[in-house]
Amino acid sequence: MRNHTQGITLIELMVAVAIVAIIAAVAYPSFTDGLRKSRRAEGVKGLLAMQLRQEEYRISNSSYSATASTVGDPSSDYYNFSISGATATTYTLIATAKGAQSGDKSGATSCNTLTLTKTDTKTPADCWK
Numbered sequence: 001m002r003n004h005t006q007g008i009t010l011i012e013l014m015v016a017v018a019i020v021a022i023i024a025a026v027a028y029p030s031f032t033d034g035l036r037k038s039r040r041a042e043g044v045k046g047l048l049a050m051q052l053r054q055e056e057y058r059i060s061n062s063s064y065s066a067t068a069s070t071v072g073d074p075s076s077d078y079y080n081f082s083i084s085g086a087t088a089t090t091y092t093l094i095a096t097a098k099g100a101q102s103g104d105k106s107g108a109t110s111c112n113t114l115t116l117t118k119t120d121t122k123t124p125a126d127c128w129k
Contacts, residue, residue, distance in 0.1 A: 046074030063088040
């Protein structure tokens with residue numbers, strides 16, 4: 001008569017833990033990259049909303065707004081929004097990454113500061129894809 005012991009051996013447990021560690025090592029960087037891209041989309045969305053409000057502001061005023069709060073500063077946990085160089089004919093909208101988003105990159109390009117101008121110039125270009 002055979003005596004069967006139920007359970008797992010220490011070797012089997014070590015193999016299972018090693019497999020989980022390998023999967024986590026591969027999946028975590030991909031997860032954090034996707035998270036940064038989705039947060040970057042929040043910054044892009046805020047800039048596009050500010051661009052629309054700048055044009056609405058200009059219809060009623062003789063120039064574009066020089067302050068983000070005047071045109072409805074977008075609320076974001078990951079970006080601060082500001083306006084630079086606003087005149088009667090031009091402006092530059094800026095989204096600066098903060099907190100966990102401040103290490104954002106697209107390839108070798110830093111995406112910490114996103115800008116959008118009156119002429120629809122978007123920099124850095126790699127970060128707007």
